[in-house]
Amino acid sequence: MASDQGGAEGGRLFFRSEVFSGRDPSRRRKPTGLTVVEPARDVPVHAVVDVLVVGGGPAGWAAAVAAARRGARTLLLERHNHLGGLSTGGLVVWIDRMTGWDGSLLIRGLAEELLDRLPKEAVAGPPRDAWGSREAATAAWWALRTAAFHGIVTHSPTVGPEELKAASLEMALDAGVDLVFHAWGAAPILRDGRIEGAIFESKQGRRAVLAKVTVDATGDGDLYAAAGAAFADDVDERDIHHCMNTSWVFGAVDMPRYLAWRAEKPEEFSEFMRRGKEAVGFFDKAFASWRDDVALFMGPRLAGYSAVMVDDLSEVEVTSHRLMMRHLERYRAECPGFERAFPMLSAPQLGVRHARRLGGVAPVTRDWWDGRVAPDEIGVSPSLAPKFAPVSVPYGAIVPAALDGLLAPGRHLACDATSHSFLREIPQCWLTGHAAGVAAAIAADRGVAPRAVPVPELQAGLRAQGALLRDACAGVAQPPAEAVSAG
Structure with a gap:
């Protein structure tokens, strides 16, 4: 289930960002009650x-x-x-x-x-x-490239x-x-x-x-x-800052074309995201990277998992990697600039926020x-x-x-x-x-x-x-x- 966070509810939540809660508590491994003795050693x-x-x-x-x-x-x-x-x-x-x-x-x-x-x-x-610029067109251009927020260009x-x-x-x-x-x-x-x-x-x-x-x-x-x-x-399952995910990148994309489409046809982009969520469940947008032919996916943010429980870490990895391939299928089929995309790399390290x-x-x-x-x-x-x-x-x-x-x-x-x-x-x-x-x-x-x-x-x-x-x-x-x- 996805929830859209807005405002500073209770002084806690500041960002509008989708958080996906997919963990089934019944799947968490139950303690066996068994132990083994590890001998002392030098x-x-x-x-x-x-x-x-x-x-x-x-x-x-x-x-x-x-x-x-x-x-x-x-x-x-x-x-x-x-x-x-x-x-x-x-x-x-x-x-x-x-x-x-x-x-x-x-x-x-x-x-x-x-x-x-x-x-x-x-x-x-x-x-x-350009750092600190509030010029509207400049800020809008960099906002699509994760470097402008609140209408202000930043060093990001x-x-x-x-x-x-x-x-x-x-x-x-x-x-x-x-x-x-x-x-x-x-x-x-x-x-x-x-x-x-x-x-x-x-x-x-x-x-x-x-x-x-x-x-x-x-x-x-x-x-x-x-x-x-x-x-x-403490963990607030509504909060992005407690979520985990594996990031990935797709290669052979045309990011300028994709970003132009997002900016010029926001209704089409919104419909693409809606269909993706309907088909995939957990669905995320592509971000600009350091190259115009590489797309970055921070991965759907998965809530409710513990970063210090091995079964939870394993489940996040399984879910993230399966979602990567489903994203690839949808983006190739429907998204401008992704027709020739290929799975370039999934992150070797799990993205833990807290x-x-x-x-x-x-x-x-x-x-x-x-x-x-x-x-x-x-x-x-x-x-x-x-x-x-x-x-x-x-x-x-x-x-x-x-x-x-x-x-x-x-x-x-x-x-x-x-x-x-x-x-x-x-x-x-x-x-x-x-x-x-x-x-x-x-x-x-x-x-x-x-x-x-x-x-x-x-x-x-x-x-x-x-x-x-x-x-x-x-x-x-x-x-x-x-x-x-x-x-």
Whole structure:
């Protein structure tokens, strides 16, 4: 069943987007009640480092590069064969807004450097002089290409996933990061309430890495949850931000023709979507990508599944892959520009938006949407809509309330459910990962817990690596007056 979300019901739901609820609760596997005994064993220590980063997605990649650039011996564990996480292996190649509603670039530092390293043919998005434009025709053109919202052009490029993998790899290697692929972070090493590294599973068996500071960049909070840290895992099945899906791309398409048809004949497009939903059930529109001959499908958003239950993950994969082929059939038969389309790739990584949110020292809540600057600011996030000011992200949002030896950047940071809707995005993961890396390197060098890292030293370190930070003494930064009623 599809439901169209609108408004900010109860202050929770902000986006109009279809959410499909297809899970049959009766299909969820019942507990067997059986157990097996696993004998105790000695686990070989694979490495001893200053900073261990578990997870090579946007947050983990940024943390590893930042820590290594500051001189820390840094090891990055990644379960797949590439870096970038959902931005590459998940085919989430649309990088959400990095600019404020006035067009100013807010998410800078490593994120900006990474995108600047991509070849021109691997990036599709508005030129810098168009960021913040409210000219109607320009905004309408870019809106079809996921780079204009509320009538405002933004820096929201689509990028080539292989080029992004390559650039991420080179930046990590240049920084001196020790990379271990095909290694699944399985459990924290916990001693006297402090994390001292992690155990990973691999083809080489179960092995350990000892570290002065560990960065949980799993995206789902796997390490901090296993260590007993507080977290929230509430799910609103009406909300897109708790949905999962596998993305895919079709090749040999004519996207300019398709987008022109959508713009010029909206009634025909609406009828095409209606027939598709009637025939397929879960049916989604194609998005522009980094190439005119490649169509991106973020996949029908499937609600009601848990990102930490293996049977649910399996069911989402089965459903998404079957839907990909049904979409191909309908698009080839009825959609202009897709007559010769072929299934180019389904994402190797499942698209998970939410599993857990850290119980942190200073969660980001809607109270922060008024533009105030946190005294421990580690970055500035674009806001949800023009009526809100840019959002200050505090260091306390990635520091567990009670657990020492660990930082938790990325989509599982500390925030309320609504703030999570934008803090989970790729640019914000780069932002918080960058801060985690600098903080972890300082903590390891000084021999202190991450929560004891001097904030001025952390902020100076981030600025030295190109991050945008503001002075807390500046007070509240209001959005432009003309934008207050625009959202």
